[in-house]
Amino acid sequence: MAAPRKQRMAIVGFIVAGSAIAIGLVLFALNEGINFFYTPTEVAQGAVPDGQNFRIGGMVKTGSLRTGELEGTLVEFLATDCAQDIPVSFTGVLPDLFREGQGVVADGYIDSNGIFQASQILAKHDENYMSAESVAAMEASGASCDP
């Protein structure tokens, strides 16, 4: 009689230990891996806590893109939701579909000069595609324009 009970206890033990480790890991990892999304207007209103990593979404303002005249692989442009513009600085390779007047989502943080330092620029692989984040940003601002 003892054997099956011991066996069952062992199995329960494993499952409890496994789930405990899993829950701990998940909570820790969620803290690390979560990226909140803000629109340029929200950023301008100071909704973003200092130094926090987040994603910004909007459009690349026409005429704002500077690449060739800057040092190395540095890129600067304005991310806009038509109501507010946020300067973005990025070092690296721009995605194929990055263009002025098109939607953009960038990963990064706001530095002390109020410039968004992007560690990653995301562009989706469809020429007609506008990311849900960009659409949301445009809708949230309520403004309309020809960026």
Place this chain on the structure above:
Amino acid sequence: MIPELGNFSLILAFCLASLMVVIPMAGAITNNQLWMSLCRPLSSGIWVFMILSFACLAYAFLKDDFSVNYVARNSNSLLPERYKFAAVWGGHEGSLLLWVLILSSWSYAVSLFSRDLPQDILARVLSVMGIILVGFLLFMLLTSNPFERTLLNPPIDGTDLNPLLQDFGLIVHPPFLYMGYVGFSVAFAFAIAALLSGRLDAAWARWTRPWTNAAWAFLSIGIALGSWWAYYELGWGGWWFWDPVENVSFMPWLVGTALIHSLAVTEKRGVFKSWTVLLAIAAFSLSLLGAFIVRSGVLTSVHSFAVDPARGMVLLTIMLVVIGSSLLLYAIRAPVVKGSASYTLTSREVLLLINNIILVVSTAAVLLGTLYPLIHEAIYGEANRVSIGPPYFNTIFVPLMALLAFALGIGTFSRWKKTSVAYLKQQLSKVLIASLAFGIVIPVVVTSEFNISAIVAVVLALWIVFSIAKDIFNKTSNKESFFKGLKALSLSYYGMQFAHFGMAVTILGVCLTSHYSVERDVRLAPGDSEIIGNYEFIFEGVSLQQGANYQADRAVIRVLQNGNEYITLEPEKRLYYATRATQTEAGIDVGLFRDLFTALGDERGDGSWVVRIHYKPFVLWIWLGAIIMAFGGVLAITDKRYRSKKPVKETQSESGLSVNTATKTNLSAEA
């Protein structure tokens, strides 16, 4: 005319599938031999009509029939022939057709290779597969018919296939992936049939195992192909992005891996039965979840199909009905199939249980990370969007996989029922010492730096490899010669060892690439160069080239190795005429121990370009490991015990009476 023929075939396949749901199942319930025996001809009929339908669509593509809307949206007269064929599954409707074709092929295969299966089980299995076929055929006919036409003023030319898809990867990746996804429907159907009949014994597990292995092997290759494709086609130099669509292909694989191990316990020891059934249901449910997520557009991903909420709703309905009803059936019937056998804490059963817990926990974590943005949005409202990045997945996944690799080594030496702790200690101490010694010394000597994560990875990989080697040595040491000993081992044993070895190879590939890659994104003017290790990359400039349906900026990058001319890499940036879309083609020098990866970024004025130059050690091993794993899966299928007609002999006889008695006896024995 031809597209209509395809459409009629599709409708006929649907009618036959409906019959396959009803007649064999009714036969199994009322014990009507004739009705049950209809499942074989029905499944071959469905298969024939699906092939015909698929051939019609392929014909429309190859003949540039742009009156077919789907062809017009996904092809172009300039598209090379091979891509015209592959474009059949380049969009939503056609890939769904491939999905259903593969599903019908699996059910046809089951009816072909099931001579030793009792007829009532076969009838139930095929009938369950029929339900899935009906669901998807209906979905296709009602919302996503690939044969819809514009007969008045059809377009003169097509809008072209997405440039990203104009690649060898499109030809091979989806078929393999779908073979894997859909292949789990067989294990699912067997599980449902077992629940319905109440018959879940060693024989059931033995029937299910080869099918599960086959699906798993296909899925391994499919995921590896996708990862390899992303590596050389997206031009980012990465091979896994934890993108939602990657995750949904990975989850069935994780659960499928757990299922393979759990089936082993169920076959050999007759325990974990209801757990095995639950895993079989989960593996296929996750495949369905994948289909839903990819095709409904609820999550943002690089794999976005044309999004249509109506389609999403239908798929969600199919998914909920399948998962809901199978879980309900499970809740009602699972107590019937309880198993009983005793084992101790250090037995192989418990180690396989640990394997299952780790894999299921990993799956749950990936699932949570994938769906979390939706959950967050549902709780906090649409304005509060979040995304879950790679750090989340890596933080969870890496320690869990390390634990899994560690348990694998112990599992290799464990025995059914009971393994003495002293024996395990004796076996593992040498393996542990050897893997620690080599695992620390090799990376430090080769790289002359002390990178703790890389060392852990090498130690774990060696831990697995040495365990395998020692186990093979143990198993052959009592034979006259080593080779005679090797010959005596079963194919399924080799299958297991190959799969485990593949895991070690993949672990090495993933970890060494992650820790030792050198990645430079630099701005280079013609004549500039960049040095990484022994290699010097000289940028010779960019010239305009004409392709079949695109023009390309092609860079010439000369690579010197230790100052000597080594190779010339030519990454491209293509502009496709029809879609005006740009596409990066990486220039890669593939090697067993390292890849040299170059990709062209954007032009930055006065002839200078941003160029990605990466040195990626062991990156090939990631996919090599997957191939070895899949090979292991195939080896295990070829084991002769799956083909012999033993214990179930009497149930295989012609008389329905004996089949039924056998089932009944079994049921009462279980209860």
